[in-house]
Amino acid sequence: MSxxxxxxxxxxxxxxxxxxxxxxxxxxxxxxxxxxALLGPNGSGKTxxxxxxxxxxxxxxxxxxxxxxxxxxxxxxxxxxxxxxVPQDEHLPFEYSVLEYVLLGRAPYLTTLQxxxxxHVEAAHRALREIGADQWAERGVTTxxxxxxxxxMTARSLAQQPRLLLMDEPSSHLxxxxxxxxxxxxxxxxxxxxxxxxxxxxPRVASACATEVALMREGQILFAGPTQQALSAALxxxxxxxxxxxxxxxxxxxxxxx
Amino acid sequence: MAALLVGRYxxxxxxxxxxxxxxxxxxxxxxxxxxxxxxAALLVGAALAGSGTVLQMLFANPLVEPGLVGVTQGAAFGAAxxxxxxxxQPLIVQLCAALFAAAGLAVSYTVARRIRFGGWVLRLVLxxxxxxxxxxSGVGILKYVADPMDQLxxxxxxxxxxxxxxxxxxxxxxxxxxxxxxxxxxxMRWRANLLSLHDRVAFSLGTTPGRERLLLIAAATVATAAVxxxxxxxxxxxxxxxxxxxxxxRADGRWSIPMSxxxxxxxxxxxxxxxxxxxxxxxxLGILTSLFGAVGFIALLVRPGFRIEx
Numbered sequence: 001m002s003x004x005x006x007x008x009x010x011x012x013x014x015x016x017x018x019x020x021x022x023x024x025x026x027x028x029x030x031x032x033x034x035x036x037a038l039l040g041p042n043g044s045g046k047t048x049x050x051x052x053x054x055x056x057x058x059x060x061x062x063x064x065x066x067x068x069x070x071x072x073x074x075x076x077x078x079x080x081x082x083x084x085x086v087p088q089d090e091h092l093p094f095e096y097s098v099l100e101y102v103l104l105g106r107a108p109y110l111t112t113l114q115x116x117x118x119x120h121v122e123a124a125h126r127a128l129r130e131i132g133a134d135q136w137a138e139r140g141v142t143t144x145x146x147x148x149x150x151x152x153m154t155a156r157s158l159a160q161q162p163r164l165l166l167m168d169e170p171s172s173h174l175x176x177x178x179x180x181x182x183x184x185x186x187x188x189x190x191x192x193x194x195x196x197x198x199x200x201x202x203p204r205v206a207s208a209c210a211t212e213v214a215l216m217r218e219g220q221i222l223f224a225g226p227t228q229q230a231l232s233a234a235l236x237x238x239x240x241x242x243x244x245x246x247x248x249x250x251x252x253x254x255x256x257x258x
Numbered sequence: 259m260a261a262l263l264v265g266r267y268x269x270x271x272x273x274x275x276x277x278x279x280x281x282x283x284x285x286x287x288x289x290x291x292x293x294x295x296x297x298a299a300l301l302v303g304a305a306l307a308g309s310g311t312v313l314q315m316l317f318a319n320p321l322v323e324p325g326l327v328g329v330t331q332g333a334a335f336g337a338a339x340x341x342x343x344x345x346x347q348p349l350i351v352q353l354c355a356a357l358f359a360a361a362g363l364a365v366s367y368t369v370a371r372r373i374r375f376g377g378w379v380l381r382l383v384l385x386x387x388x389x390x391x392x393x394x395s396g397v398g399i400l401k402y403v404a405d406p407m408d409q410l411x412x413x414x415x416x417x418x419x420x421x422x423x424x425x426x427x428x429x430x431x432x433x434x435x436x437x438x439x440x441x442x443x444x445x446m447r448w449r450a451n452l453l454s455l456h457d458r459v460a461f462s463l464g465t466t467p468g469r470e471r472l473l474l475i476a477a478a479t480v481a482t483a484a485v486x487x488x489x490x491x492x493x494x495x496x497x498x499x500x501x502x503x504x505x506x507x508r509a510d511g512r513w514s515i516p517m518s519x520x521x522x523x524x525x526x527x528x529x530x531x532x533x534x535x536x537x538x539x540x541x542x543l544g545i546l547t548s549l550f551g552a553v554g555f556i557a558l559l560v561r562p563g564f565r566i567e568x
Contacts, residue, residue, distance in 0.1 A: 056458050080464020087459055093318045094454060094509035107452050108464035113445045115512065160463065 005164055005195050006030035006053055011062035013048060022048045023219045025062070030164075035186060035196045037206035039230070040216030041240050046199035047088075049216070050166050053197060054085050066164070080108025084162035086153050088169040092141045098152050099137040102127055105159025127159035128152075131185060147178030154185065165189065167198040171205050183209040203246075207231055207253035215239045231255075261296050261531040262288055270535060290425070298424040298432060299530040299543075300523040302485040302492060303499075305436050307522020308443045309478035310496025311503060311515050315454040316471050317379045323496035324482040327386040327475070331393035332362025333486040338400040338413045348423055351416070352431060352487035358393070359483030363475070365389050377457070419490035419544025421530055428488055435484035442477035443515060450474060450511040492544050494551025495522055501558055525550075 006029070013023040023045045030036050030053075038046040051057040052064050055071045064071045066082065074082070084105070092101070105127065106120040116124075128134040131151050136144070144152060150170060157165055170186070171179040186196055186209045200206055206213050206227060213230035215222040216239070223235050231253045233246045247254040263273045268284065277284045309324045317326075324330060336358030340351040369385035376384070397413075404410040443450075452460050453471055460467040482496070503517040529546040 051458070054458070054462055056461055076466055077464045080462070083462070085459060085462035087456065090456060090459060091318065092455075093320060094315070094504065096451070096509050100451070100508070100510045104452055104455070104463060110448075112449055112470065115448045166462075 003032055004029040005032045005067055006197070007065040007068075008049070008052070009063050009065070011052060011059040011064060013045075013052060013057060013059050021060075021219060023052070023059075026219065026221055028214055028221055028224055030195060030197055031212065032195055033190060033193060034211045035190045035198070035209050036212045036214060037210035037227070038197065038199045038214050038216055039203060039206045039239070040201065042201060044216040045219040046201075046216055047168055048219075050085075050168055050197065050199055053164075054083060054166055055079055077108050080160060082162060083164045083166065084157035084160040086150075086157050086165065086167040086170060088172055090149075090153060095140040095142050097137065098128070098133070098139050098141055098144070098155075099124055101141050101152060102137075102156045102159050105156040108160055123161075124155075124159050127155045130158055131155040146173040147175065147181070150174060150178070150182060151185070154182070158189075163193075163195060165194050165196045167196065169200060170198055171200065171202070179205070180208075203231055203236060203253060203255045207251075217241075261299075261527050262292050264531045264535050265292060294426045294429045295421050295424050295530065296527055298421050298429050298488065299527040301429075301432055301436050302421070302489045303495060303522035303524065303526030304440060304519040305481035305485045305522075306492060306495040306526070307499035307503070307518040308440060308515060309482045310522075311500035311511075311518040312443050312450055312474050312478050313496070314500050315450045315511060316474055317383065318454050318456075319379065319383075320501065321497070322383075323494075324478060325390065325493075325496070326383060327479070328362030328366040328389035328393065329359045329479050329482050330486060330491060331390040331397070333359035333483055334417055334491060335393040335396045335400070337416050337487070337490070338397050338404075341412045341416065342400055342404055342409050348428070349431070352428075355487035356435075356483045359486060360479060362389055362393060363479045367475075415542065416490045417544070418542035419492040419547070420533070420540065420542045421489055422534075422540055424488060432484055432488055436481050439477040439481035439484070440519065442473065443481070444519070446470075446474055447511040447515040450515065490542075490544060492526065493548045494555070495526060495547055498551045498554050498558070499525060502554070505558075 008026060008028040011023055011026045012021055014021040038049055040046055048057065052059060058072065066074060102124040103116055103120060106116050106123060110116060125134060125137065128137060131154055133151050133155055136148065136152065141152065150173065170182055174182060183205065190196055210227045212225065213227050214224040215230055215235055222239055223230055231246055233244055236244045236246060236255060242257050244255050244257045247256065263275065265273065268277065273284060278288060306324060313324060313326065314320050314322045333355040336354035337351050340354035344350040366382060366385040366389045369389065370381040373381040373384065401410060401413055404413055449470060452463055452465055453467060453474065457467045499522040500514065500518050503514045503521055507513040507517045526547065529550065530543050533541040533543050533546050
């Protein structure tokens with residue numbers, strides 16, 4: 001059994017006092033080399049939990065540890081070299097080329113006044129090749145389709161050479177073919193040693209690429225464990241609050257409801 | 259070089275370079291009047307265009323310009339106050355303009371911190387608009403109480419923008435503020451790309467986006483406040499030139515920021531040379547930059563392929 005890269009101990013979090021707690025006494029361990037899906041209905045606290053793992057939000061109580069160290073004791077640059085985020089979408093107001101955009105992933109390896117050199121440009125090309133997108137290097141980012149943009153955002157994250165990749169609803173804007181392509185890439189990344197945590201409200205996404213699933217509802221973890229166990233009719237019915245049936249189709253799980 | 263030889267001495271148009279050897283007055287006009295004025299025009303253009311490019315990147319909004327965060331209107335209010343309160347002594351007008359420009363940014367920033375909704379960009383833009391409006395009202399009141407024979411024309415002329423009062427002394431006042439600010443903008447030209455991303459993404463890349471943004475905003479404000487205090491309101495440079503630089507070169511700050519500085523400097527120097535040559539009475543610089551700037555912006559807007567999202 002591999003060790004935990006992220007440990008979340010009794011974490012509570014609320015955005016403000018009026019709205020109450022978004023996460024309540026939440027405990028979770030993310031295992032090194034796993035693809036963990038945070039699965040749950042809208043508003044269950046998945047993205048908030050992802051932001052806590054990133055260090056963007058600080059827990060009101062409890063602690064998040066990365067490789068055994070409290071998250072907020074880790075220097076910003078070191079965090080940038082360890083953890084990376086692929087957001088759900090990104091507004092890009094200027095016509096950067098794909099290469100220029102992916103090169104931004106090298107920021108944790110540069111000082112504030114440093115300009116990336118040829119080595120960093122090669123690292124950006126390598127990240128693009130890894131995701132099968134090097135042919136787009138000179139294209140403008142605003143000309144990319146939603147699927148292409150998702151892959152390019154992933155390449156920007158890979159240029160950071162992170163050990164932990166956080167992905168916020170990675171397939172929410174994608175059609176079937178692009179979803180399949182992206183989920184295959186995620187599985188390949190995990191095989192190369194990168195730990196992936198992704199949020200999704202779609203059990204099909206979890207069944208296609210996750211090795212572990214944490215089911216979330218109302219800011220709490222209902223169940224965390226291997227995907228096959230998590231995607232049961234009883235657990236999914238509790239998670240989503242409706243009666244569902246789960247059908248095995250090959251290695252995938254299809255979820256239907258009456 | 260051409261701008262140095264252009265003017266209304268000894269006759270409107272080009273001064274023959276040979277005249278410099280034979281006419282001591284020509285040499286004095288060139289070295290004592292035109293050279294500091296040209297250098298000031300280059301600095302004004304570089305500062306406004308460079309600040310505009312960086313602010314557009316920081317706010318991830320291609321419609322932002324230095325006037326947005328209360329700087330320009332703050333400078334206008336400070337200058338008008340000095341003209342009424344301190345008999346329009348140039349140094350006091352400049353200091354007052356710089357002071358209120360910086361105060362404009364400080365108040366915008368403080369108000370933005372206290373707004374309890376929206377992202378940082380929206381909050382700062384809203385606060386900047388409100389603070390600018392307060393300053394505009396103040397300028398209106400000052401104009402209303404100003405002596406219509408003396409003070410009102412001085413305020414109006416200052417707000418039209420121009421470099422007629424700039425000599426070596428004023429240039430030396432400008433340099434210590436503008437040069438370090440431009441060095442910061444240039445030094446952080448690649449970093450500005452990172453700060454054009456959403457805060458959360460910039461944070462995930464190991465930056466401290468709040469602190470780094472503040473440094474760049476401070477540099478852009480110092481540069482803008484300093485040149486506005488000398489030259490009055492020189493509009494449209496900070497909005498249009500960044501678009502031209504991005505279109506002609508690349509959106510990446512490594513190219514767009516230095517190129518904005520160069521194009522902005524050339525544009526203001528050209529407008530200033532034109533303004534002091536065309537008519538016997540000088541055409542205020544702000545009128546020419548606004549005219550060319552607005553026409554250029556319309557031309558850009560209707561071009562195929564030009565778009566502004568969100």
